[in-house]
Amino acid sequence: MQKIYLIIIFLLFITHPADLIAMDASDAPDEAEINELLNLYDKVTFNHKMHTDMLSDNCALCHHHTTGKVLEKSSCVKCHKNSSEATTVSCKDCHPKNRFEAQYLKEVSADLTKYHTDKPGLKAAYHLNCMGCHKTMGGPAGCQDCHKRNDTGDKFFYSGKYAPKHISQKTH
Numbered sequence: 001m002q003k004i005y006l007i008i009i010f011l012l013f014i015t016h017p018a019d020l021i022a023m024d025a026s027d028a029p030d031e032a033e034i035n036e037l038l039n040l041y042d043k044v045t046f047n048h049k050m051h052t053d054m055l056s057d058n059c060a061l062c063h064h065h066t067t068g069k070v071l072e073k074s075s076c077v078k079c080h081k082n083s084s085e086a087t088t089v090s091c092k093d094c095h096p097k098n099r100f101e102a103q104y105l106k107e108v109s110a111d112l113t114k115y116h117t118d119k120p121g122l123k124a125a126y127h128l129n130c131m132g133c134h135k136t137m138g139g140p141a142g143c144q145d146c147h148k149r150n151d152t153g154d155k156f157f158y159s160g161k162y163a164p165k166h167i168s169q170k171t172h
């Protein structure tokens with residue numbers, strides 16, 4: 001009986017080697033909706049395919065070493081040159097939504113050997129990654145190019161229908 005399982009596993013391996021070895025562009029979604037944090041802004045529609053085409057499938061520019069592609073950033077390579085592909089790809093699986101939440105702090109202090117406990121939170125991870133590159137390569141960098149402000153945001157920033165009237169009506 002065990003032999004049959006071994007044969008099946010072997011057949012799976014030779015027919016789907018790519019799935020088992022490393023991810024490539026065909027494993028990635030064409031488009032992703034980024035909507036974990038919605039508070040002041042609407043969701044962000046991210047055209048994954050356009051980005052990977054434009055960046056020659058260099059997955060590690062955004063996913064670090066977790067997709068098995070070459071990681072070039074020198075500050076990471078010094079330790080991760082030989083790191084293997086991880087099972088987690090999605091930013092939200094590693095970058096905490098709230099770094100100062102009791103649950104995260106507990107998780108971090110429970111294992112003192114855990115590495116990188118000071119990594120950026122989810123919002124910062126997106127902003128540093130997306131805007132960092134957009135500023136150097138020339139992608140959109142205006143807040144509302146990526147996400148429209150919602151009603152809560154307008155209220156928070158005193159803009160839109162919450163803009164103070166006397167300022168806009170003043171003429172001089």
Ligand code: HEC
Pocket residue numbers: 034035036037038039040041042043044123126127130131134140141142143144145146147
């Ligand atoms: C290149 C795209 C991009 C640009 C430009 C950008 N953001 Fe974001 N922002 C994101 C992404 C992606 C998220 C995560 C959205 C989620 O998970 O809900 C986010 C989340 C946020 C959040 C947390 C969620 C919320 O709705 O409150 C705030 C606040 C925010 N951005 C403010 C800004 C401000 C202010 C600017 C301009 C200085 C800006 N962003 C520019 C992509 C961008």
Ligand code: HEC
Pocket residue numbers: 023024025026027028029032034046048051052055057058059060061062063067089090091092093
């Ligand atoms: C410009 C940045 C960028 C590049 C380059 C990039 N990705 Fe992504 N990828 C993202 C973002 C952002 C998401 C959606 C948000 C998330 O998953 O947290 C995503 C989502 C994914 C997902 C879905 C994850 C899930 O669990 O929902 C897979 C799979 C993936 N990418 C694989 C790849 C592969 C393979 C490559 C290289 C061919 C690649 N990506 C290149 C930014 C990028």
Ligand code: HEC
Pocket residue numbers: 064065066073075076077078079080083086094115116
């Ligand atoms: C001084 C050595 C060192 C440097 C520099 C370093 N790492 Fe790590 N990293 C580790 C160790 C050790 C682990 C834990 C063991 C493992 O998972 O490989 C780890 C784990 C990780 C993981 C696995 C999951 C997690 O969340 O812990 C990711 C992803 C990662 N590092 C990304 C990076 C990135 C991105 C950089 C560069 C900005 C970087 N590392 C720089 C040593 C380092």
Ligand code: HEC
Pocket residue numbers: 062063064066073086088089090091092093094095115116118119120124125126128129130
């Ligand atoms: C397997 C866990 C893991 C996943 C998945 C992951 N990260 Fe990270 N990320 C890390 C770790 C660990 C560090 C801290 C490395 C350090 O500070 O030395 C880090 C650091 C960063 C940094 C700051 C350092 C740098 O390289 O610029 C940014 C920005 C970032 N991640 C963005 C992202 C984005 C965007 C995604 C999704 C496309 C993502 N990360 C997915 C674990 C992960």
Ligand code: HEC
Pocket residue numbers: 044045046047050051055061062126129130131133134137138139140145146
């Ligand atoms: C390594 C570089 C790089 C990273 C990282 C990157 N982008 Fe971009 N992105 C670009 C460039 C370059 C353009 C302009 C493409 C053009 O105008 O042809 C662009 C264009 C865009 C556009 C406008 C085109 C469209 O799809 O409507 C959006 C929106 C966008 N990026 C969102 C994001 C978000 C959200 C992230 C982070 C999750 C991100 N990008 C990360 C390089 C990058």
